[in-house]
Amino acid sequence: MVNTATQQEQAHKVLSINALIKSYGGTDILKSVSVDMREGDFLVLVGPSGCGKSTLLNCIAGLEEVTGGQILIDGRDVTRVPPRDRDIAMVFQSYALYPTMTVAENIAFGMKIRKVPKEEQQRKTQEVARLLQIDHLLDRKPSQLSGGQRQRVAMGRALVREPVLFLFDEPLSNLDAKLRVEMRAEIHHLHKQTNASIVYVTHDQIEAMTLGSKIVVLRDGHIQQVGSPQQIYDEPANMFVANFMGTPPMNLFPARVELGDAGAILSVAGPDQGFTLVDKQAGDRLRPYRGKSVVVGLRPEALHLYREGQHEHAIRLPVRNVESSGSDTFVLLQAGEHRISARLGGRTRVTEGEPLALAADMDHVCYFDPDTELLIK
Known part of the structure; x- marks a missing residue:
């Protein structure tokens, strides 16, 4: 008989990654990575270039085939499930907007493909545009927008899907320093308002510390530490984490x-x-x-x-x-x-x-x- 407490604990996990391995040829990029996140968590994957954080995100998204291990989203094994059936939405650093479409058409495009009724498309588009403060830009094309506005459109396109899990792949890396600070605040505010479950990849430790409710520090395909921003900062698990997290470092x-x-x-x-x-x-x-x-x-x-x-x-x-x-x-x-x-x-x-x-x-x-x-x- 399965323990009831164990069932309840599992039911609250929106993502479970168990002993995940990803290899290219004879090279292991991810080496038995295991991590869980609960509904409403803002999970940040952080580490130096080449540590495996983007590969891990792509495995969660289904864009990379895993070599070993298991991925569960909302309690469902999706390890071999194609991306479109994983109930996820992804926000890329390159925005990936259609240049010939208006902002409204870009936001609603996924709903149109899924044949969502037009009235619902319009309602959701307006709702998300107001939330992101871009409702006055709905008739413009991407070329008429600033970098921050384009990123808001990309986020809006993900939000209207109402997925179980949002995946952000270094979404602020193309923005200048001032705009990055503004967009960090916007993403933080958005998370508080929607209680969305987010996995967020960054190499920027300040982004990790200010946005994350839970941080995973990676190095060479291994998890070095998992914890809250304060735990990571005050009690680094090892000298690598101590030296990596903090400006200047410890x-x-x-x-x-x-x-x-x-x-x-x-x-x-x-x-x-x-x-x-x-x-x-x-x-x-x-x-x-x-x-x-x-x-x-x-x-x-x-x-x-x-x-x-x-x-x-x-x-x-x-x-x-x-x-x-x-x-x-x-x-x-x-x-x-x-x-x-x-x-x-x-x-x-x-x-x-x-x-x-x-x-x-x-x-x-x-x-x-x-x-x-x-x-x-």
């Missing part, structure tokens, strides 16, 4: 561990540029590494200007480079062979070549095993 540097009454004492070596960190909470976690080295992970924003009486320990290092973005001042410091970045307030005055005293927020430190590169929990 600082990673080796330190020798000793244990004392004050907790864990971490010595970072360097000729005239070494320093010591003290973590009062990490004694138990780092006990197996006593007398050995770990890799310390600190986000740039976990480093602050040292103030006498306010902070116990100072990190004094020479400043190698300073960059101001207006709201932030990014400082690059030299610690022996290693460079450490700090994100300070925009009005902070720092001089290149001069030493700078910083304090570390040890409530937000991570430790990694230097051999396995995995997070020490």
